[in-house]
Amino acid sequence: MRIAMIGTGYVGLVSGACLADFGHHVTCVDNDAAKIEALRGGAIPIFEPGLDVLVASNAKAGRLSFTTDLPAAVGEADAVFIAVGTPSRRGDGHADLSYVYAAAREIAGALRDFTVVITKSTVPVGTGDEVERLILEANPAADIVVASNPEFLREGAAIRDFKFPDRIVVGTDDERARKLIGEIYRPLSLNQGPLMFTGRRTAELIKYAANAFLATKITFINEIADLAEKVGADVQEVARGIGMDNRIGPKFLHAGPGFGGSCFPKDTRAILKIAQDHDVPLRIIEAVLAVNDTRKRAMARKVSNALGGSLRGKTVALLGLTFKPDTDDMREAPSIPLVTGLKDMGAQVRAYDPAGMEQARQELPDIDYCDDPYSCAQDADALVIVTEWVQFRALDLAKLKDVLRQPVVVDLRNIYRPEQMAAHGFIYESIGRGTVHD
Incomplete structure (x- = not known):
């Protein structure tokens, strides 16, 4: 052919x-x-x-x-x-x-x-x-x-x-x-x-409906994560508990800083416009977009709270910039509003990403870029895990604690266990699991 x-x-x-x-x-x-x-x-x-x-x-x-x-x-x-x-x-x-x-x-x-x-x-x-x-x-x-x-x-x-x-x-x-x-x-x-x-029109709608539904699952578990933090529950165990129900399934139930990328934000906005053109209200998808936008902006406040409520004069190190691992795609990445919020609060920001720094420089030209996770963390007041690259899943925690000015880690992807971080002497903030101290 x-x-x-x-x-x-x-x-x-x-x-x-x-x-x-x-x-x-x-x-x-x-x-x-x-x-x-x-x-x-x-x-x-x-x-x-x-x-x-x-x-x-x-x-x-x-x-x-x-x-x-x-x-x-x-x-x-x-x-x-x-x-x-x-x-x-x-x-x-x-x-x-x-x-x-x-x-x-x-x-x-x-x-x-x-x-x-x-x-x-x-x-x-x-x-x-x-x-x-x-x-x-x-x-x-x-x-x-x-x-x-x-x-x-x-x-x-x-x-x-x-x-x-x-x-x-x-x-x-x-x-x-x-x-x-x-x-x-x-x-x-x-x-x-x-x-x-x-039919041709059905196929066109299937694509939008699929992405809108997946975006809804992500947003749902993110809101449950907020509730879990308040009531003392573990959102990862909640996600596992509901995901074992085959009517729900485990995929796209990973709490985090909000969805980004080239598809979900664009396609959820587009299906809303299609619906508006045909006078069909899609209230759930409207809420998904609103909640996701708010969540991305809230992540900077989460970092600020981990440092006592003020970022003025503080240095924050970010691990990961792309919207997900194994890509260099920065389109609508949660790191962008996070950096904006951190800088608005007076923080100095530096970052490291295994593949996305060339693209990131176009979106975030006014932060410092580093060669590896440890140079990024050197003398920083807090380390924030933004993207769950496999390279960040097995960091040398003793070395990391040694190079940080303050042993504060904000894990927006829940890739570490709270008890493990506490045992290494970190103040550890994650998503939907509360804060732990040594």
């Missing part, structure tokens, strides 16, 4: 590399010539474990290539995936579809034979209808079917998610498109990848 992947961002590059690994011939297209040249040279623009090896091996095998020439790639393709960005539109929270529509217009002029155009980008309900209209308006003779195939990739585990999916949602009622897309994903049948065919 010959496939054109329009867009070499997170979704496009991971999807293109995985489809090439299935044996298809994939051409990834981007209008950024410098990015394409870098990809041809083996440089990967995002941090995703295993992606560099996957791209290199399939490029070497001749199954994966990169180009700025969209007409040539589309003209030879059996299927064209649109995998461009759909960021929140400034001012109103709607998904910005300008890149999707621009891609549709370019695709229209390059089509030759029957082609299935597949929207992989996260788009509002009804976008497929508009993509189809734009293509046929520009090229009335085009023999196309426009389908929806939303992605469900977790940053840091995207390759495994693509190759061992919980489900593959395909939105189309056209039998030719169903057959072609079934062939694209046929290699997954050995892994029993469940292919779910729906």
Whole structure:
């Protein structure tokens, strides 16, 4: 199968590399010539474990290539995936579809034979209808079917998610498109990848509904964590106790500083706008967004309280800046409002992150960046664990206590046990488990 992947961002590059690994011939297209040249040279623009090896091996095998020439790639393709960005539109929270529509217009002029155009980008309900209209308006003779195939990739585990999916949602009622897309994903049948065919609008809504529900689970356990602190309960045991109920499940019940990243904030805002356009109130999702925004801002106060209520003249060291481990993604990371709050309270801030500091410097240019956890903690009044990188799970606690000015640790990810930290002489503040002292 010959496939054109329009867009070499997170979704496009991971999807293109995985489809090439299935044996298809994939051409990834981007209008950024410098990015394409870098990809041809083996440089990967995002941090995703295993992606560099996957791209290199399939490029070497001749199954994966990169180009700025969209007409040539589309003209030879059996299927064209649109995998461009759909960021929140400034001012109103709607998904910005300008890149999707621009891609549709370019695709229209390059089509030759029957082609299935597949929207992989996260788009509002009804976008497929508009993509189809734009293509046929520009090229009335085009023999196309426009389908929806939303992605469900977790940053840091995207390759495994693509190759061992919980489900593959395909939105189309056209039998030719169903057959072609079934062939694209046929290699997954050995892994029993469940292919779910729906209407196009249903597929578009599934993606938003899934992310909104997961964001709701995170926000729910975060509020329970606040209650647990007040009543003397342990939120981790609460999460385990409710997660063992298979109607609830254990995933996304990890209390923390609030959700961030490229998907949950953007997609929850977008589904709210879709609902408002159709006069449908989504009160739960409205509350999820409000609670999450408030929680991120509250984390700086949590650090201040651990230091007696004042940060004026204090130095705070942060371990982790990205919104989650195994990525360099800083989009809507909880570290951003945390740093803002700490600095507003008069603190000096320094930080270390295993992969995200280059991206972080663009968002947080006025903090100090360190080479490792211990230089970051040197003479700091408090250490704050912001991202649960595996590198932070086995710190030398004796060394850490020795380099800190005050033995105060605020663990926003609950990666240490309170009794362990108390035994090492720390004042230890975590999420939903109260404060412990030596």
